[in-house]
Amino acid sequence: MARELYERYPDFSEGRLAKIRSHVVSRASCAVVSRQLELGKELAERGVDIPADELGRLSRNRNVLAALLEAALAALFLEHGFEKIEQPIVQAFSSRIDYALNSHVDYKTELQETLARRGQSVNYSVLEVEGPPHDRRFTSAAVIDGEQFGVGNGESKKAAEQEAAKEALAKLRSRAKAALSPGD
DSSP: OHHHHHHHOTTSOHHHHHHHHHHHTSHHHHHHHHHHTTHHHHHHHHOOSSOHHHHHHHTTOHHHHHHHHHHHHHHHHHHHOHHHHHHHHHHHTHHHHHHHHHSOOOHHHHHHHHHHHTTOOEEEEEEEEESOTTSOEEEEEEEETTEEEEEEEESSHHHHHHHHHHHHHHHHHHHHHHHHSOOO
16 A cells, blocks of 8 residues: 555655555455455355354454455465565555545544644543444544544444544634633
């Protein structure tokens, strides 16, 4: 992915390329590609010695789907070598590249950079964990100067923190806008 992005976008800064690559190869993106390739369906159909209800949950779990994709890519690499699999892999991830280019994907970094300019920092705390180990849901808070600025939910701590950071950024922007507009 790094080489593909560098060749496609030679004028992008190293930092921008790194952010795009980070999103494209993230667990969330790997799970999306895995779903597109129907790897969960393959697991559900081929799973042996696993109870059907457990197999059903595993075949839909984001972390399992991402791991399935990574394992499949590793097997393809070992079987066929880099040259033969490079372009099919790039093609499989092309929608994720487009998404990363056209969507904001890293609220935590943006929040951290915004606060650094103000001499502040953010801490994240897990407020709640629900569900069995293979199907967790997390609720996290973004805390700035002891004040909870955002709360987010997700299938992982990182996803919950991204949502909390997104909410915190919106709150910071709202406060900044209010400070610029005199009150009634």
